[in-house]
Amino acid sequence: MRTAQLRRLLVGLSLFATAAVGVTSCGDKYGDAGTHDPARTAERARQVSDAWEGSAAARVWREGYFPLGDPVQLPEGAFHNDADKQAYQSQNFEIRGSLPGAPPEKEEIRWRGGGSLAVPVVSARAAYEQIGGGSGAAGPGPRLTVTGAKLGEMTIHTSRGTATVPAWHFTIKGYDSPLKRVAVVASKLPKPPVKPVPDLTDDLWELAGLDTVSRDGRTVVLRAHHGSCDDGPGVDVLESADNVVFSAWIRNPSDGPCTSDMRMKKVTVKLDRPVGDRMLLDAFTGRPVPYEGSPWSRSSSWS
Secondary structure, eight states: OOHHHHHHHHHTTOOOOOOOEEEEOSGGGGOOOTTOOHHHHHHHHHHHHHHHTTOHHHHHHHHSOOBOSOSEEOOTTOOSSHHHHHHHHTTOEEESSOOOOSOOSEEEEEETTSOEEEEEOOOHHHHHHHTTOOSSOOOSSOOEEEEEEEEEEEEEEETTEEEEEEEEEEEETTOSSOEEEEOSOOOOOOOOSSOOOSSOOSSOBOEEEEEEEOTTSSEEEEEEEEESSSSOEEEEEEEOSSEEEEEEEESSOOOSOOOOOEEEEEEEEEOSSOOTTOEEEETTTTEEOOBTTOTTTTOGGGO
8 A cells, every 4th residue: 555545544533444463573573674774764763862851851751640541440240241341342331320420539540669649630411421321311232231330440541550449330130240431631732842843755655543551560561553555554662761652664665556545553562671661662653652532542632
């Protein structure tokens, strides 16, 4: 696929995901890299790394709450059957009973590595709508029934490591444990200390997002773009004591005729040492890699 075609698709957000898993490392271990120049991507990665290190934006990032994990934790044993799974995936919920009224004005987020932050709490109704309940009655087809809710806690991976955060615990009919949904919103994003690359090239692409970080912090799974006429995405990595910069690129892109679709592929990156409290940065955007689907991934406050 030609770069111009891919650029138009990305800007238009015509993203069609395919389920696939790749494993990558860095440097010449990628194999045949086509037009990819590791030196050029390394230069950009170093620019991004140096710009963030010790910056005011980095201080804001480390002092705030920026989730890097799924804000929903399913009940144990979910799902009992395909109908329940379909109901969750289609976000078809209904309430039988009532939800709690106004929550406490603020509750604390507590990090496993130390430190806490008092943050506003959203209402049970707002959290219910975020998991797909909406404000009206359930639609046709399988549905999950919420019979009540109470304010509790759950753990989630954040930019500062694992944290215990306030969460609404929704009682789901037929399940012994609750469905949990984070009850707080992310902090206001800082202004990045470096500008994005002005244009996409075969050398450097914007990452689609962060998928998972392993329990030991040594393995990061990312979502990367690619087309239908190439050998998939590659991701270079530059590690420093302060941050980790990922540079996504296209392997062996074709300049010949090609279908105009875009795909995403999971790329697994092995790090030399655990992520810890280091920032995970995208070389193309010059910004932290967003968790896929996080509310701040394309926030206007980045501008």
